[in-house]
Amino acid sequence: TKEQTVPAQTTPAQTDAPVIENSTGEIDEARAKEIALAHAGVPETEADITKLKLDYEDGRQVYEIEWYANGAKYDYEIEVATGEVIKSGYEVKNSPDTGNGVTTDEETAKQTALARVSGATEKDIYENRPEYEGKIIYGDMEYEFTIDANTGEILEWDMDSVYD
Numbered sequence: 001t002k003e004q005t006v007p008a009q010t011t012p013a014q015t016d017a018p019v020i021e022n023s024t025g026e027i028d029e030a031r032a033k034e035i036a037l038a039h040a041g042v043p044e045t046e047a048d049i050t051k052l053k054l055d056y057e058d059g060r061q062v063y064e065i066e067w068y069a070n071g072a073k074y075d076y077e078i079e080v081a082t083g084e085v086i087k088s089g090y091e092v093k094n095s096p097d098t099g100n101g102v103t104t105d106e107e108t109a110k111q112t113a114l115a116r117v118s119g120a121t122e123k124d125i126y127e128n129r130p131e132y133e134g135k136i137i138y139g140d141m142e143y144e145f146t147i148d149a150n151t152g153e154i155l156e157w158d159m160d161s162v163y164d
Contacts (some may be wrong), residue, residue, distance in 0.1 A: 001005060004013075011079055014036065014134070026061075026080045026081055027063075027078070027080060027082075027096075029052060029054070029063060029158075030044040030064035031125070032052075032065060032078040032080070033052060033063075033065060033076050034084070036063075036074075036085070036088070039085050039088060040069075040074055040076070040088070040090070042069045042070070042074065046069045046070065047067040047068070047069045047074075048067055048069065049065070049066070049067045050066050050067055050091075051064060051065065051066035051067075052064070052065050052066075057077055057086065057087075060079055060080075060081065061077060061080040061081065062077045062079055062080060062086055063077070063078045064076075064077055065077075065078065070092045072091060072092050073090065074089070074090045075087070075088070075089050075090070075091075075158075076088050085094060086160075086161070087159070087160050088158075089144075089156070089157055089159065090096065090156070091146075091155060091157075102151065106132065108135070109134075109147040110122060110125060111130040112147055112152060112154060112156070113125070113134060113136060113143070113145045113147065114144070116145075116154075116157065117138050117143055120136055124136050124137065126142075127130070132147040132148070132149050133145065133156075135145045137162060140155070140161055140163060140164065141159055141160070141161060142158070142160050142161070143158070144156070144158045144159075145158070147160075
């Protein structure tokens, strides 16, 4: 059994990877995987790909890609025609119990989520429940988050276009 150490930060890097098209003007499966991994900031050697398939989402062809890395499950959709990241998210799957008694209040949880959306403020938070789950609608994107009330760690982060 291989043990995984969860790094202090599993937040995807969300870099903009350049799109390289094939002769048909569309990206292939290998390129879609490269784009998703680069966007998440996960080296291919650290990713355990569990799903990589061609599908249709809202009338457009996409590659659905899922993998595990650094104690988190990543879920991506990459548009075939453009290489655009249509959906990206991750959820922490195995976080060690620190047992240090750290707690996070609602205000800190909001600030943690807002720090991930450049320019967003508390007025952009659409929903926030006492369980530290919430939604931010900013620009043309919708961000959903879950924050561990004991550690302040982001356990789940998803983003989608509001036009989907």
